[in-house]
Amino acid sequence: MAEQTIKKELWEDIHKDNKDAEVISRPSMTYWQDAWRRLKKNKLSMLGLAFIFFMVLTAVVGPYIIEHDYSTQQLQLANIPPKIDIYKVDDENYFYMHAEYKLFAVTADGQLLDRIKETQNNLTDRNRVYTVGGKEVLLDYKYASMKPEENPDGIKYKIFIDGVEVKPSDKVSNKEFVFGTDALGRDMLARVIFGARISLLIALIATVVNFFIGVLYGGVSGYFGGQVDNIMMRIVDIINVIPLLLYVILLSVIIGSGLKSIIIALGSVYWVGMARIVRGQVLSLKEQEYVLAARTLGASSMRIMIRHLIPNAMGPIIVSMTMMIPSAIFTEAFLSFIGLGVNAPLASWGTLANDALGGLRSYPYQLFYPSLAISLTMLAFNFLGDGLRDALDPRLRK
């Protein structure tokens, strides 16, 4: 084998370009920066996030901005819908006839002025006479009690101004109560906004409570492993089979209905899913080298768990929390709906929907707005949760 000596001229300076080859050209991103970047690309998720921000903002500052209060009752203004049929008397005078045969003076653009008192109320003939702008308005509601064969069109009433039958001249939106009023004359807009406050608050607290219990339980179970894990997970298995909603109901019955008991009931049973997720994460993470390194350096189990394991398991935890919020809102609405909700005059979306059930046929708008609020919020959290799941999944990281 020929011996080769390295001569001096074999050496040469490395070219400048080659030096740069090792430099990382893309800015290095942390896990969270990357997740946020990917979440921003998901339009639906950002829409959901924006809606949630809007809802939270409304819930926090809304009650101070709108002019009506959620609990002030004005019985004479009960059940006024958000869209009202108005009748024209002359250019100055308009009135609106309420479904309970009460007359209100309104402006042409839907501003409620005052209730008009009847000048005559003929109970036997089933009609009422009012005087509006100097003209005589006759409200004849005898048709409502007629048999179907006498009244084939199903007319309920007729309105005559100076003896001439009139039809509604216009349908305008209610300027005073944008969402209408409920059966006790409370402003629906104020109540829906206040309902957002209660519903979101319950969901948030229940989720935070579940987060702490679940993380602690799952963390301990996963970290210590072995027999401890075995026993703790058997308990979780058992709880998992129990229909939890029934126990939430029983708990609320025992503690008594109200804001506090709903939070306790929701917070105490729904941590099982969270505990499972955390356990699974901790089980795999605790085998990582950095945990070994931390232990070698003498870190306590507590420190390893809080500083090393939980932060690294945060992705799936956050996804599961985002999914827990809508289910808490859902459960709260469900409980309120079967009569275990917050106590009046407090209102949550569930109690509002429940209150509206009785008058559904006549006043469907009272159910519509709280239901819309629940559905949109659930939709927003679902979109956000789906997006977060993709964004926080390290396997999809580019």
Add this chain to the structure above:
Amino acid sequence: MGRFLVKRTLTMAVTLLVIITITFIMMHAIPGGPFTREKQLPDAVLEALNKKYHLDDPLWKQYVDYVKGVLTFNLGPSFQRAGVTVNTLIEEGFPATLKIGLAAVLVVIFVGIPLGIISALKQNKWQDGLVMFIATLGVTIPSFVMATGIIYIFSAKLNVLPSNGLTSWKHMIGPVIALSGFSLSFVARLTRSSMLEVLQQDYIRTARAKGLSNNKVIYKHALKNALIPVVTYLGPMIASLLTGSFVIEKVFAIPGMGKHFVESVGNRDYTVLMGITIFYALFLVIMVLIVDILYSVIDPRIKMED
């Protein structure tokens, strides 16, 4: 298989005992006795009532009696309605609940799964968009909103469906749609995502490569594997359908068990609450056991010994 069955049945027995115990403790944690009324009952009457219902026995004896009662399916009397036992309430209410529950399960399986399959096979086409749109609505609209919406539109406005009771097949339509809405949407989404995942697998490519017809690949190879996560969801689904029927029965005025339960919540009829809870739990635990066994039969990867 035998060992697996024994083990699962034992776990089920323990679960049931835990449920009975928790329920019993809850029943006795309620402040005031079952006969606490606004108008104080005379002491003699109270004593006689306590004696009649064995409430003067020591607590452990009441517990043992209660467990015995549950085992022999005797859930005790109602404390609010004279002469009515929890058993009679269950007997008269359960058929109606079971009827809409079963119908809802069938709808979920025979509509939800096909929708998910269609959606996966036509990924990113309009069929997919439509199914996913409906499924998203289904999981976001609460069942009571759906139920009241159905009543308002189809009963009050269009007058094509009856709004209350459960006497003909027409009465079933509304409750079943409202009850199955959430689970149906969830199953459709689950089937879709699991089908999409399975279609990416190597064995599907192998099946196609060896020249199997498209139908055979999809229905014989893909579907079987794609349905495994769906089967897992069947257990929780039965739970959500059962408890979901509370509000549905309330809204549609169906004389089922859920209605008794909600009424008992209203008038604080504790024994009925407890009895129905235990009955529900029992039913659910057995269903979950059946689903588990079914699951291990379908998916041979699951070791029976575990």
